[in-house]
Amino acid sequence: MRIGIVCYPTFGGSGVVATELGLELSKRGHEIHFITYSQPVRLELLSNNVHYHEVTVPEYPLFLYQPYELALSSKLVDMVKLHKIEILHVHYAIPHAYAAYMAKKMLQEDGIYVPIVTTLHGTDITLVGSHPFYKPAVTFSINKSDAVTSVSQSLKDDTMRLFDIKKDIHVVPNFIDLEKYAPKFTDCQRAMMATDDEKIITHISNFRKVKQIPDVIKIFYNIQKEIPAKLMMVGEGPEREPAERLCEELGISDKVVFFGNSNEIDKILCFSDLFLLPSLTESFGLSALEAMASGVPVISSNTGGIPEVNVHGVSGYLSDINDVDDMSKNALHILKNDELLAQFKKNAKEVAKKFGIHEIVPQYEAIYEDTLKQCMVL
Numbered sequence: 001m002r003i004g005i006v007c008y009p010t011f012g013g014s015g016v017v018a019t020e021l022g023l024e025l026s027k028r029g030h031e032i033h034f035i036t037y038s039q040p041v042r043l044e045l046l047s048n049n050v051h052y053h054e055v056t057v058p059e060y061p062l063f064l065y066q067p068y069e070l071a072l073s074s075k076l077v078d079m080v081k082l083h084k085i086e087i088l089h090v091h092y093a094i095p096h097a098y099a100a101y102m103a104k105k106m107l108q109e110d111g112i113y114v115p116i117v118t119t120l121h122g123t124d125i126t127l128v129g130s131h132p133f134y135k136p137a138v139t140f141s142i143n144k145s146d147a148v149t150s151v152s153q154s155l156k157d158d159t160m161r162l163f164d165i166k167k168d169i170h171v172v173p174n175f176i177d178l179e180k181y182a183p184k185f186t187d188c189q190r191a192m193m194a195t196d197d198e199k200i201i202t203h204i205s206n207f208r209k210v211k212q213i214p215d216v217i218k219i220f221y222n223i224q225k226e227i228p229a230k231l232m233m234v235g236e237g238p239e240r241e242p243a244e245r246l247c248e249e250l251g252i253s254d255k256v257v258f259f260g261n262s263n264e265i266d267k268i269l270c271f272s273d274l275f276l277l278p279s280l281t282e283s284f285g286l287s288a289l290e291a292m293a294s295g296v297p298v299i300s301s302n303t304g305g306i307p308e309v310n311v312h313g314v315s316g317y318l319s320d321i322n323d324v325d326d327m328s329k330n331a332l333h334i335l336k337n338d339e340l341l342a343q344f345k346k347n348a349k350e351v352a353k354k355f356g357i358h359e360i361v362p363q364y365e366a367i368y369e370d371t372l373k374q375c376m377v378l
Helices: 013-027 068-083 093-108 135-144 153-162 213-226 240-250 265-270 286-293 324-335 338-355 357-377
Strands: 002-006 031-036 050-054 087-091 116-120 147-150 169-171 199-204 229-234 256-260 274-277 298-301 316-319
Touching: 002 013, 002 068, 002 093, 013 031, 013 050, 013 087, 013 357, 031 068, 050 068, 068 093, 087 093, 087 357, 093 116, 093 135, 116 135, 116 153, 116 357, 147 153, 147 357, 153 169, 199 213, 199 265, 199 286, 213 229, 213 240, 213 274, 213 324, 229 265, 240 256, 265 286, 274 286, 274 324, 286 298, 286 338, 298 324, 316 324, 324 338, 338 357
Parallel strands: 002 031, 002 087, 031 050, 087 116, 116 147, 147 169, 199 229, 199 274, 229 256, 274 298, 298 316
Antiparallel strands: none
16 A cells, blocks of 8 residues: 555654554555655654655745645645555644645545545644634544544543544554564663662653653652662653752752653663653553563553553552652552562563554554545445
8 A cells, every 4th residue: 555644753652653653564565655844753764665755834924824734735635646645644633634634625626535544642632622723623624534543442532522523433552663672782781870779760751741740750759768769851841941940959850860852762761660650641651651661660640541551550550640649659669679570570561562563553554444445435
């Protein structure tokens, strides 16, 4: 199949999943065309089966906000015609599904029919999409898609609750390439992060308010009071500076490392002992899955799609939102017993296996094939 993929090209979960999906599909013999405003961060190598097409938005003084949707829909039309793309897979309802529908209608004028598969990832539904200004457009875009998928049952339930959806929504969870998280590093490299007697705690996110960054700091503060530990904070966002100030106020700045965005997440996780994810909500919890694939147990909030990933008492522990004391207690319960920690690490890897890329990508292929067959009937 010749598949067009539209996504955000950033470090966010939806962009990462879309890129990894495209790369795996290319390995399975499909021709993949990424269509977005810059090259996706995880798209390191282009090949005969992987192509990138940049969407440029001309700047006109007439527009206070430049119309990306118009530029994207026009680019989609051009690329479908030029490369004979058979199906579009768009990640995020707006603006991508909205732009794809406009492209689809323009192509129909020329006798070309290209079906749209829309994957819902989270904030396109729970935050942006549910805003009254955008809700009609999101509802329309979902209902006009030829197939719709959601990364968790929780997100599907939220979508059905928040919108008047007529389409069936397939739950296809996020996935991970387990081979990328196999240990490839020597113990001596761990010394760059912590001493032998220190436990390494990690948090990875976009540092937005929903990630509860102050809770991450407070949980670690409680941990380091009882055992030697270091905290690795990976990512960039508006909550980073306040987090650095909070570390100074608590007197733990020397025990916390802020990496910013990093392409060495696998190395950081390889040496981590525990992962913290006390979010207000997560549609899935991809960062938790990445940690688990590296054999890192997860201390998280019990919200959204996280319980579908982190199994309580097996791969880690779940606590109520904002319950810093319970999360701290659970963290120390695991970290204080080396034998128990080793068991949780083993369990985390086992749970992650069911989200392996080779388990999930065939589900998308089946959806593409079914959608194309349905369109041929029409």
